[in-house]
Amino acid sequence: MNKRQTAVQMDKNLNRREFIKTTAATTAGVATIASGITLTTYANVASENPVTNEKRWGMLIDTNKLTETDIDDMIDACQEEQGWGSEILSTGDQKSGWIKKIKVKDTATDRISNLALMCQHCEEPPCVDVCPTNASMKREDGIVLVDKHLCIGCRYCMMACPYDARSFVHEELTDQREHMPRGKGTVESCTMCVHKVDKGEQPACVEAVDSDAVIFGDLYDSNSKINQTLKKIQSAQIRADLNLNTAVRYSGI
Amino acid sequence: MSIIRYEQTQGKSLGFYALIAGLGAFILAALGAVYFMEHNGHHVTGMSNRIVWGLPHVFALFLIVAASGALNIASIASVFNKKVYKPLSRLSGLVALALLAGGLMVLVLDLGRPDRLIIAMTEYNFNSIFAWNIILYNGFFVIIGVYLWMMFERRMNKYSRTIGIAAFTWRLILTTGTGSIFGFLVARQAYDAVIMAPMFVIMSFAFGLAFFILVLMASYKWTARPLGNAIVNRLSNLLGVFVAAVMYFVTVYHLGNLYLAENSGVENFILVDGGIYTKLFWYGQIILGGLVPLALLYSPATKGNRTMLGLASALIILGGIVQLYIIIIGGQAYPMELFPGKEILEGYVGIAAYTPTLPELMLGLGGIAVAVIAITYLVKFLPFLPESLADDVVDPHHKK
Numbered sequence: 001m002n003k004r005q006t007a008v009q010m011d012k013n014l015n016r017r018e019f020i021k022t023t024a025a026t027t028a029g030v031a032t033i034a035s036g037i038t039l040t041t042y043a044n045v046a047s048e049n050p051v052t053n054e055k056r057w058g059m060l061i062d063t064n065k066l067t068e069t070d071i072d073d074m075i076d077a078c079q080e081e082q083g084w085g086s087e088i089l090s091t092g093d094q095k096s097g098w099i100k101k102i103k104v105k106d107t108a109t110d111r112i113s114n115l116a117l118m119c120q121h122c123e124e125p126p127c128v129d130v131c132p133t134n135a136s137m138k139r140e141d142g143i144v145l146v147d148k149h150l151c152i153g154c155r156y157c158m159m160a161c162p163y164d165a166r167s168f169v170h171e172e173l174t175d176q177r178e179h180m181p182r183g184k185g186t187v188e189s190c191t192m193c194v195h196k197v198d199k200g201e202q203p204a205c206v207e208a209v210d211s212d213a214v215i216f217g218d219l220y221d222s223n224s225k226i227n228q229t230l231k232k233i234q235s236a237q238i239r240a241d242l243n244l245n246t247a248v249r250y251s252g253i
Numbered sequence: 254m255s256i257i258r259y260e261q262t263q264g265k266s267l268g269f270y271a272l273i274a275g276l277g278a279f280i281l282a283a284l285g286a287v288y289f290m291e292h293n294g295h296h297v298t299g300m301s302n303r304i305v306w307g308l309p310h311v312f313a314l315f316l317i318v319a320a321s322g323a324l325n326i327a328s329i330a331s332v333f334n335k336k337v338y339k340p341l342s343r344l345s346g347l348v349a350l351a352l353l354a355g356g357l358m359v360l361v362l363d364l365g366r367p368d369r370l371i372i373a374m375t376e377y378n379f380n381s382i383f384a385w386n387i388i389l390y391n392g393f394f395v396i397i398g399v400y401l402w403m404m405f406e407r408r409m410n411k412y413s414r415t416i417g418i419a420a421f422t423w424r425l426i427l428t429t430g431t432g433s434i435f436g437f438l439v440a441r442q443a444y445d446a447v448i449m450a451p452m453f454v455i456m457s458f459a460f461g462l463a464f465f466i467l468v469l470m471a472s473y474k475w476t477a478r479p480l481g482n483a484i485v486n487r488l489s490n491l492l493g494v495f496v497a498a499v500m501y502f503v504t505v506y507h508l509g510n511l512y513l514a515e516n517s518g519v520e521n522f523i524l525v526d527g528g529i530y531t532k533l534f535w536y537g538q539i540i541l542g543g544l545v546p547l548a549l550l551y552s553p554a555t556k557g558n559r560t561m562l563g564l565a566s567a568l569i570i571l572g573g574i575v576q577l578y579i580i581i582i583g584g585q586a587y588p589m590e591l592f593p594g595k596e597i598l599e600g601y602v603g604i605a606a607y608t609p610t611l612p613e614l615m616l617g618l619g620g621i622a623v624a625v626i627a628i629t630y631l632v633k634f635l636p637f638l639p640e641s642l643a644d645d646v647v648d649p650h651h652k653k
Contacts, residue, residue: 089294093301093605102600104592117591117600126440132383133376152373153365155305156383162440162589164601168305168365170296184294185365238591242439253592 056142056247057121057192058219059206060226060235063113063252065213071101071116077208078118081193083177087170096167098190099205104253113253116205116214119144119165119190120238120246127157127166135187142219142247143192151186158187162239165189192247219247257340257647260640262476264633269475276626283619286612287362295365298613303605304585309363311577312617315460316356316624317390317431318453319573321424322461324349324397326488328424331417337487337647340639341469342413346401347628347637348465349424350394355624357390359616382433389427396420405635428454435580442519443584448509452502459495460573463566466492468628470563472638481644482557489562493550496569500543503576519587522604523579530583533575542572582607 079085084096099118105111121144127136128144135150136157146157146166158166166189173182179195182188193203201207206216217226235251237244263269290298300307326345330338361367377384400420403413432453438444466488473480507524510516521527523534546565548555555561586605591597632638639646 087296090296091301093303094296095302097302100600102591103598104595105598106595108594112598126438128378129380130383130438131378132381132387133372134378135376150369150372150376151366152369154373154383155365156381156434158302158305159585160438160440163591164303164589167302168295170301171294183366185291187365253595 051140051198053140053142054220056123056219057197058142058217058226058247058249059192059203060215060229060249060251061115062213062215063115063250065211065252066114066116066209067213068101068114070209070211070213071114073208074116074205074214075099075101077204078190081177081196081204082180082191083175083182084167084188086175087173090170094170096169096188098165098167098188100164115250115253117163117165117238118205118248119161119192120163120244120248121190121192123245123247125244126160126162126242130156130160132156139194143194143197144189145191145194146187146189148181148183148186148188153185153187155187162242162244257639258641259343259636259638261634261636262472262632262638264629266475269629269633272629273626276622276629279615279622280619280626282615283362283622286615286619287367290612290616291362291367297610299608299610300613301605301607304582304607306581306585307363307607308578308582308609308613309359309616311574311581312620313356313359313363314431314581315574315577316352316359316620318428318457318577319460319464319570320349320352320356320457321393321428321431322457322459323352323465324420324424325458325461326465327400328417328421331414332421337484340642340647341465341484342417343401343404343637344469344472344632345465346397346404346420347631348468348624349461350397350401351624351627351631352461352464353390353393354627355620355622358623359620362616382430382437386427386430386434389423389430393423393427396423424457425454428457435584440589441584441587442516442590443523443580443587446506446509448502448506449580452499452506455495455498455502456573456576459492459499459569462488462492462495463569463573466566467563467570468625470559472632473642476638478638479641479643479646481642481647483644483648484642485559485562486557489550489557489565492562492566492569493547496543496546496550500539503538515590515593518590519584522587523583527583527587527604530579530586533583534579537575538572538579541568542575546572 078099082098084098087095090096099116101114102117103112103114121142123142125136125138125144128138132154133150133152135147135152136144137147138144153168155168158168166187168187169182169184172184176182180191193201196203202216206214215226215229217224219227219230221227230249233251235249236253237246237249298307324345326338327342329335330342361370364370373387377388379385396416396419400413400416403409403416429450432450435444436447436449469488470480470485507520511520523530525531527534546568549561549565549568550556586607588597588601588603588605591601
């Protein structure tokens with residue numbers, strides 16, 4: 001029997017059970033190593049800059065100072081930073097809207113206010129409570145996020161959110177931002193520009209406003225501008241009756 | 254009671270194959286619709302970021318709610334010891350399983366990422382009613398499976414009451430869970446009412462029984478087996494009671510909401526000036542799905558007439574689908590109260606529009622087809638149906 005014949009013979013002998021064994025072992029091996037690599041990567045990032053509950057990132061929007069142009073600039077900056085808003089096939093309410101311009105009129109006095117509405121990063125987020133797969137989650141520093149790898153697209157979080165803050169991706173997407181993977185069939189919302197905040201920067205929408213109509217910072221830090229301003233002025237949470245303790249606060253409404 | 258003999262249906266007639274072919278066509282259409290929607294993304298549906306759950310959810314929740322209700326017949330026999338219902342227990346379990354399978358199929362195939370079902374099965378957030386429901390639905394399959402085994406296997410018959418009680422308890426929890434999906438949503442004016450949980454339980458009684466009666470009458474008619482009035486009239490009366498109970502809960506739900514100033518807007522929307530939703534409520538849910546069936550079931554002219562019972566059951570099913578449409582779509586269409594005391598002029602305005610598309614409808618109907626085809630096949634392969642349900646077989650006191 002020459003070598004070639006032996007090989008053929010061995011091939012035949014490689015029965016299904018062995019095939020499954022080998023495949024399973026290989027898969028398990030690759031999976032273990034791959035997850036190891038991933039974990040190490042995350043661990044490195046985390047150890048450099050630990051996210052703790054000693055901070056709580058928040059935002060204060062002063063509707064008396066915020067102009068309509070400011071709001072448009074905020075929306076543009078958010079779209080530019082995160083790459084949403086270029087959906088072509090989605091119509092009207094199907095398009096993503098991480099941040100919206102809201103114009104309200106007081107029914108008694110007819111006073112009109114404009115404000116920017118986005119994820120309010122609740123301390124008790126209903127979206128996180130209802131998410132069946134833990135895809136909706138809150139970081140220790142209060143930022144509410146969607147893990148795009150765990151999201152199954154059930155949209156229960158969108159049913160639960162009192163602020164209409166979440167969007168479902170209704171179509172295939174191209175040309176995404178490297179730091180913000182988005183995917184057809186998953187839910188997304190304002191991340192408070194977590195990728196910038198973790199580098200010590202401010203969210204894109206805050207940077208887009210020249211005045212101090214929007215202040216970003218650590219709500220807990222008594223030296224922070226947001227903390228000091230909130231101590232001085234009247235401010236409100238939207239749907240404060242729900243007791244969700246939002247991280248985005250408004251004054252002037 | 255005489256000994257009940259169960260027998261498979263023959264399943265060789267032209268009618269059988271025509272039924273299978275017809276249902277098969279619906280299922281193929283549903284799968285085609287799913288491929289279309291998943292391939293393109295949900296932008297090809299009528300759903301949006303305002304109406305996040307559309308027509309598929311209406312069908313899915315209808316089927317899931319009806320599934321737990323279809324089990325009632327078996328529960329009445331085992332838990333409440335009404336012997337006359339006992340011959341129907343096997344079919345009751347089967348219809349429950351089939352409806353749940355159909356409903357879950359629709360629910361899963363409407364996910365944004367149905368390919369990630371494995372995540373839903375492995376990653377649980379125990380604060381989520383949805384996650385609980387996943388466990389409750391899977392458990393329902395297991396419990397009914399065991400229940401059926403106890404009923405089929407003679408030496409296991411003695412355990413069927415115990416497992417029957419477990420199944421009954423499980424199904425009550427399950428429908429409570431389904432109702433709580435909406436009842437615990439604080440954000441929306443139409444939901445956030447704990448009464449929705451018991452209301453869903455009562456709805457399940459009515460929808461499930463209506464579906465069960467249709468299956469029972471059709472299968473006995475098409476297999477030319479005797480089906481006596483003793484059983485049918487009891488089921489008919491029971492159905493009437495359940496429909497009346499649903500209407501009672503609907504009344505209390507709306508009265509409760511009307512009393513609260515914060516909910517008067519949404520009540521006005523559903524009951525008075527909500528356009529399609531108001532029409533669906535009064536003409537569809539209340540008149541066609543409630544008052545007409547009650548009249549058919551109880552008026553002397555139509556009482557005891559099988560065609561009228563069939564019609565009443567069909568109307569109850571239709572009314573049930575309409576009711577879930579109003580709850581699910583109407584409840585989302587009405588805007589959330591973001592700024593009490595203020596009117597929103599821009600950014601989040603007014604009633605959300607929703608026009609269901611054909612693929613969504615086909616997916617929903619496909620769920621019903623899956624349920625019916627499962628029943629049709631399984632009664633052919635396993636002895637679910639007693640060969641006779643004539644009056645003297647089921648009722649020892651029956652006077653000829």
